[in-house]
Amino acid sequence: MLKNIRTDLAVECLTDTGPSLPQGVRRDTETVGQTPITRVSIETPEGAKAIGKPVGNYVTVETAPFHRFTSEFEDQVQIVGDELKKILPDGPALVVGLGNSAITPDALGPEVINLIFATRHLQQDLSSISGFDNLRSTAAIAPGVLGQTGIETAEIVSAIVRELKPCGVVVIDALASREIARLGATVQISDTGIAPGSGVANHRKELSQKTLGVPVIAVGVPTVVDMNTIAEDLAGEQPITLPDKGRSMMVTPREIDTIIENAAKTVAFGINLALQPSLSLDDIISLVN
Amino acid sequence: MLKNIRTDLAVECLTDTGPSLPQGVRRDTETVGQTPITRVSIETPEGAKAIGKPVGNYVTVETAPFHRFTSEFEDQVQIVGDELKKILPDGPALVVGLGNSAITPDALGPEVINLIFATRHLQQDLSSISGFDNLRSTAAIAPGVLGQTGIETAEIVSAIVRELKPCGVVVIDALASREIARLGATVQISDTGIAPGSGVANHRKELSQKTLGVPVIAVGVPTVVDMNTIAEDLAGEQPITLPDKGRSMMVTPREIDTIIENAAKTVAFGINLALQPSLSLDDIISLVN
């Protein structure tokens, strides 16, 4: 078994387990339009142990690569929105964008927050101001990263959840994948929240229903691969000689700026559609620009 | 009396009051090196009413214009640091950068936060990691603006103050001035916190010892002038015909990008010097870059 493989994608944890899945794990696939979707359900603690991810549901949407604009953009936003709608609890929502806005491959979360239609402050005179009725109360925050703030993200989010008392939290984060081919070409949606040690920065504390007290939906896009993972995958059984410096490196595609921009639009517009079913995609684009 | 004048600078509130100051108001001036400093003290409720600012102390440092790099940079950082040291309480500090990072003249606060040396998370093994002893615990956050987050800044800051229990808060904000000549050429430091309705966005809720329970130091740089203010000042007694659209406009210098960059460095490095007296400016520049 390979020891140094690192991935935040549930779908990649099944790769080495052969044709028969571990007990307590299910996988289904379908294609919506042009877009393949894989659903992995981890149903038991045994399944969770075998896979190395918490019990819950993980949906992987294989998008057209985000490194350029494609005609499939609107369809993909709709798919992300539809998948989120299935698992989002009703009531006021808090959207949290994790990551460091100054490091492009880690900036997915903050970029998504810039595109969320926040409505919580409009509640009093909503229809008069915006011309739209029945908006769901939405708050959105990018809390920064520990190295910049000196505060654990989990502390900030907990404090804000206590203050706002939302019915559900959506957490966005850039992810690490095992396969280079998945970088900037996949959206993972799960109902498990964020596990410790995931994300690009690799030292997150848990953000989940257990720690926050309300359902936590996680949305992520893989933007980096760990060099150890590449080395291990390529080398297979033979000894590998990756130098120390390379070993601690994470690599990202050359077009990462465009990937983050397009991935953020897909994720943010999908979240907005799921939160505000009365708005069209055109409404949303006008409202957040 | 002029009705539409708007300014966040205490020193500008004295302009129209003639040579004799209102009762309960004092003004002192000195020059440190090349840099003029004015101290306005509002000592009584009568003084506060006459001036239109809360009781407290306001220090105005007239810097070389921030629209280009000058040889006075290091001296000015030192002056800002020295002034802050006089009024900062001992103990753990929280630095809060108000404003919208996507609107350049309002981005002073978030830009300063990017340059604050956060140390709160280093407390356990501080000297081993950083090589520096006796660092003061510092946290730093840019909470975003109401229109983006849906959450009043005051709510976020209150929640974080309850969680972190700092001994003092430093709040940074871009300001409106009356005189165009002051834009990007002044730092105001006060021990009064942030008054309602100040700042570029003009709809802040109060952030003060009264609302947060600990001393709140405010640091600001004027980056905009209200068009009403310009019109009123220029027109004097005669009727003015500024069109409606212009009336709601705030104007800012053409070189605002450079002004924000250099002002953020001056303010952030000054705060770092005040918070960490054991560090030199060179240490700080290395640590935050």
Place this chain on the structure above:
Amino acid sequence: MLKNIRTDLAVECLTDTGPSLPQGVRRDTETVGQTPITRVSIETPEGAKAIGKPVGNYVTVETAPFHRFTSEFEDQVQIVGDELKKILPDGPALVVGLGNSAITPDALGPEVINLIFATRHLQQDLSSISGFDNLRSTAAIAPGVLGQTGIETAEIVSAIVRELKPCGVVVIDALASREIARLGATVQISDTGIAPGSGVANHRKELSQKTLGVPVIAVGVPTVVDMNTIAEDLAGEQPITLPDKGRSMMVTPREIDTIIENAAKTVAFGINLALQPSLSLDDIISLVN
């Protein structure tokens, strides 16, 4: 007569000339959809002298303010495209974006260049690569500003025109207006090229058919107002006391970042539509993103 008024908009040069226009000057207005369009034609040297602009045609499109996204966006792109189509010569085109990408209100030109669909290098295997036939050869360059490059923009553009031999040049530049209300709310299109001393930087050399040897179309959006102009306009006949520092200042709206982004999209997509009549706006958005 007011001496210190500065504007790059022909339509604003008519303001002080009363109801009867100078000899050799015509003005027509129409409204397309929601959008007012004014056409000023300077037909004789006398008219040019009276107005202070070269002989030629100036079209002013009064857009919805660019500081936020509006539903009129697509219509306005179409209008800009249609006006350009009327005056663009056939054959290979060169698009030149003037201005300094590091100073936001001066960055319109470089931002437009980022959104131009350059095709000159695709000529050999055009239909195979892009799936589109009959594309007009288009080159696009942002030459930078004198202070950054040490080279007059006119020298760079002349050298490239000699090398590429286009049939026409389109030059984009940020402009100074007289009225604050026009900032970020107008597109001016003219067939006269760029006059010396226009633009935000105020020290351009001429770029015109006379200096480049081919027709030069100029497209601009006002993004700054000179403080002298504001002072003069407001003060009228009475003496004004604007301090020296303010006198040399140009002011710009607080939302200049968004204005530049939306103005650049409107101008660039309009140019693309005019240059490539076989493409739809949707095609263009996909191709340049």
Place this chain on the structure above:
Amino acid sequence: MLKNIRTDLAVECLTDTGPSLPQGVRRDTETVGQTPITRVSIETPEGAKAIGKPVGNYVTVETAPFHRFTSEFEDQVQIVGDELKKILPDGPALVVGLGNSAITPDALGPEVINLIFATRHLQQDLSSISGFDNLRSTAAIAPGVLGQTGIETAEIVSAIVRELKPCGVVVIDALASREIARLGATVQISDTGIAPGSGVANHRKELSQKTLGVPVIAVGVPTVVDMNTIAEDLAGEQPITLPDKGRSMMVTPREIDTIIENAAKTVAFGINLALQPSLSLDDIISLVN
């Protein structure tokens, strides 16, 4: 022999050739302060053929990693400046920054241009304006990339060289390296210009004394590694199974934003020191900020 290895660094072309170098190739190493320097001289066409790089001199400065600010910064700027001084011809200079400013790992060239002290336009009244005598005439341009401009970089540079007639050209470009450990930790300086097919974009035309008629100095920093190269290196003799999509990918470190910022400062300040021996590093920092 490995077929798919790609590197722009001469020093890496020696790796597979064992302890004895090919005929016509010399390698010397020294350490200046903390900084190792390797000089590779390709002296004959046979050497050039064996190495796969043009005849000429290649200096590799192994810097402290650019992903964070280090105390060695000033020393390294000085070393780059000293190496350039040895090979720069006297007389007016043109500095050319290759690459795409919108793709961070390819943006080294444009970022360097923003930090070059251009003086060509100051020649008339130089000492009166700047207070500095004996400045060398310097022009600086970032011509953009073929996909954005539709014009081969070589065409633009040739046209400008004909117009300006400099005595020497300095070309800056982001490079591909073989070893991940070298990314953002090396500066290569050569007197050979830019070879076809080098750089991040991998389709440059030649920029050399042969094509431009004056000496061409190239300065580069490796910022990407080709995935093929990683795969080939790790896999050695065994067959490799890198998926198609990964094969065409270039990877870059996660901290690429900071790497480009610090590498651009090191390269630009080094060039400024070499071009203007009468200026100190402090002078230069003030002049370009």
